[in-house]
Amino acid sequence: DAKTTQPPSMDCAEGRAANLPCNHSTISGNEYVYWYRQIHSQGPQYIIHGLKNNETNEMASLIITEDRKSSTLILPHATLRDTAVYYCIVRVPYNFGNEKLTFGTGTRLTIIP
Amino acid sequence: GAVVSQHPSRVICKSGTSVKIECRSLDFQATTMFWYRQFPKQSLMLMATSNEGSKATYEQGVEKDKFLINHASLTLSTLTVTSAHPEDSSFYICSADATAGSYEQYFGPGTRLTVT
Numbered sequence: 001d002a003k004t005t006q007p008p009s010m011d012c013a014e015g016r017a018a019n020l021p022c023n024h025s026t027i028s029g030n031e032y033v034y035w036y037r038q039i040h041s042q043g044p045q046y047i048i049h050g051l052k053n054n055e056t057n058e059m060a061s062l063i064i065t066e067d068r069k070s071s072t073l074i075l076p077h078a079t080l081r082d083t084a085v086y087y088c089i090v091r092v093p094y095n096f097g098n099e100k101l102t103f104g105t106g107t108r109l110t111i112i113p
Numbered sequence: 114g115a116v117v118s119q120h121p122s123r124v125i126c127k128s129g130t131s132v133k134i135e136c137r138s139l140d141f142q143a144t145t146m147f148w149y150r151q152f153p154k155q156s157l158m159l160m161a162t163s164n165e166g167s168k169a170t171y172e173q174g175v176e177k178d179k180f181l182i183n184h185a186s187l188t189l190s191t192l193t194v195t196s197a198h199p200e201d202s203s204f205y206i207c208s209a210d211a212t213a214g215s216y217e218q219y220f221g222p223g224t225r226l227t228v229t
Contacts (some may be wrong), residue, residue: 036220043117043206043220044157087156100147101208101218103157 004088009108018075020107022088025069030092033064034101035073037084044087044103047073083111115141117209119221126197126228134192134224136207142187143209147218148180151204163190197228 005023012018024033032051036044048055048062050071055062061074075082087106116139126132136146144165149157161171161182169182181193190209194201208220 038157041204041223041225043119043208043222045220046217049217100159100162102159103149105156 004090004104006086006088006104006107008105009110011110011112012075012078013112014080015077018078018082018109018111020073020075020086020088020109021070022073023070024088024090027068027090028092031090032092033062033068033071034089034091035060035062036087036089036101036103037082038087038106039081039084047086078109078111080111080113082109084109115139115209115217115219117143117207117219117221119205119207119224121224122222123225124227126226128198128228129196131193131195132197132226134194134205134207134226136190136192136209136221138188138209138219141209141219143190144187145210146184146190147208148182148190148192149206149208151206151223157206160192194226197226199228202226202228 032049034049035047038044048060050062064071085106085108089101118137120135146163148160151157159172160175161169163169163182163184165184165187171177184190204223206223208218
C-alpha cells in the first residue's frame, strides 16, 4: 500500500469547517483513499472513501486532487465530539486477499470551544 | 453499519498467564479478520491477518507462538496472548472485512490488556 503523509496536529474552532490534508504521491491507479478516525480509547471509525471523484456523506466530504496525489477531508461544521485522531489510508478494496489497512501516525484534531 | 464486538473490553492478568480475546462480527460473515496492537500515543500496528479455516498470516516481528490466532467460524476470531508479560500490556483491536469487494473495514471497540 502507498504511504501517506499527514500533519501531526491541527486545531479548529467549534462550528467551523475542519480541513484535514493528506499527501499520497505514490498512490496506485487501483488504490482508494480511505479516512478513519479514532476517538480516545476506542476502535477506529470509518468516515469516507473515494477513488478519484469527490465524495460526500453525512459525516464529511472528501476532495481528491485530479492527479490523486493528495486529498482533503472536510468536516463541515466541527463539534467537540469530532476531537480525535484522523487517519488517511490508501488501499485496494477487499477481495479475499490480504488487503490490509496500514495506519500512519494520523492527524490529532482538537476542536476548540 | 456492520458491528464488530470484542470481549472482554478490559482485562488484567498476572505475568506468565494466558489471556484470550474474542472478536465477533455480529450481523455479517467475516472471511478475513485483522488483529492490531496499539501502544499509548502510538498508531495501530497490524499483528496478523486471520482467514476463516486457515492459519493466520503474521506480520514481521510478531511471534506466532506467543500470539495464537484462531478463526474457526465466519463470525468469530480469537487472539490468545500466551505467557503474558508486562510489555504485552497494550490496546488490542480487531477488524473485519465483510465480503469481496467490500469497501469498509469494520473495527471492534478494542480490548485493554494490563499484565501485572
